[in-house]
Amino acid sequence: MKNSSLLTLFLLLHTAAFSQTIEEEKAAIAKTIEFYFEGMMEGDLDKLALAFDSNARLIGYLGETFLAIPYQDWAAEMAKAEKLNPGDFSNELIGLELKGYTAMAKTEGFWPGIYYFDYLTLVKIDGKWKIVHKTWYEEKR
Secondary structure (H helix, E strand, O other): OHHHHHHHHHHHHHHHHHHHHHHHHHHHHHHHHHHHHHHHHHOOHHHHHHHEEEEEEEEEEEOOEEEEEEHHHHHHHHHHOOOOOHHHOEEEEEEEEEEOOEEEEEEEEEEOOEEEEEEEEEEEEOOEEEEEEEEEEEEEO
16 A cells, blocks of 8 residues: 555656646747747847747748748848837737647737738757747738
């Protein structure tokens, strides 16, 4: 009975520690995605660099045109774009799956006249979560 109680205690402590680690990782991923949202809205290359790996790719449709863009090219365009008023927009992390050093996040952005749906693949590189791939879809509304 004593061994059974010790085993149960060990399993509970191990599970609690593991859950805390997962929650910490999810919080770090959410922070990376926050850098993405802020960097995009502000045209801030430093924030975008905190969010994206320099070799990332962005793939999706702009209207009916299919695009596959290297991160560096996209970031340069974001830096040149007009700075946006965050109060006019809404960007949300609505889903997150995490397995080891990889994660998949789903985000939605509600911009005047357009809804954006992003699927972000993240990898933990040198202890930091980075977006390595973005696939997006937009709907005009």
